[in-house]
Amino acid sequence: MLYGMLPVLAPRLKVTQPxxxxxPQGAQRQDPPPLIKAASDVTPxxxxxxMKNAVLLCECSFTRTALETLLKPDARxxxxxxxxxxxxxxxxxxxxxxDLIILSLSNDKIDALVRLANLIRCYHPSCQVLMDPGSAxxxxxxxYLNCLNNHVGxxxxxxxxxxxxxxxxxxxxxxxxxSTREIxxxxxxxxxERSVLQGLIKELKAEDIAKTLSLxxxxxxxxxxxxxxxxxxxxxQALLIPEV
Numbered sequence: 001m002l003y004g005m006l007p008v009l010a011p012r013l014k015v016t017q018p019x020x021x022x023x024p025q026g027a028q029r030q031d032p033p034p035l036i037k038a039a040s041d042v043t044p045x046x047x048x049x050x051m052k053n054a055v056l057l058c059e060c061s062f063t064r065t066a067l068e069t070l071l072k073p074d075a076r077x078x079x080x081x082x083x084x085x086x087x088x089x090x091x092x093x094x095x096x097x098x099d100l101i102i103l104s105l106s107n108d109k110i111d112a113l114v115r116l117a118n119l120i121r122c123y124h125p126s127c128q129v130l131m132d133p134g135s136a137x138x139x140x141x142x143x144y145l146n147c148l149n150n151h152v153g154x155x156x157x158x159x160x161x162x163x164x165x166x167x168x169x170x171x172x173x174x175x176x177x178x179s180t181r182e183i184x185x186x187x188x189x190x191x192x193e194r195s196v197l198q199g200l201i202k203e204l205k206a207e208d209i210a211k212t213l214s215l216x217x218x219x220x221x222x223x224x225x226x227x228x229x230x231x232x233x234x235x236x237q238a239l240l241i242p243e244v
Contacts, residue, residue, distance in 0.1 A: 051099035058104040117147035135242040139233035153178035193227035
């Protein structure tokens, strides 16, 4: 829909640099195909806001810059394409200092995103989170939702700019209350089930997970089956295979 406009819009793009944060050695950035207009074609949300600090994680530079334009100038935006930089920024922020987090999921960085989701749940339990599921499988999306806090909503960057403006505007003005339970109706994972599935996603052996959690292998298998059942997945591979 917007892809054909990119050759014309690309020269008008104004790239906004994120705040300076230490970047771990070896970290790489990628720019996947853009899905949204350039910054010059997006109007900032000018109505009164209650949210003042936002964090934006998105690999696509066009999408990231356009979303920055929607959120500024009223909100301070930390914007990055690197998961580790985002994690460090959030780890050094206290709950209440970040009002809104917008995440774009990447299927080749599942473990890093799971660790980021766990950090958000622990460090920022009251923060509002908007998540673009991308091509994540439904079971994997539910797993992310189980790892995050209770204030999550889904946003699709393939929507029109006007639709994104309306939806994000309602969130930043607190007209839209985000709730994880509105997205996922299944029974939530227990802490043990999350820990076991996260270990399996990292390709750890059941024996190693059992040793780490001080459990026997049969108990690990029980938590694995119970967790996958709650997510609607037959096996661990169902979490990792992207939606077609």
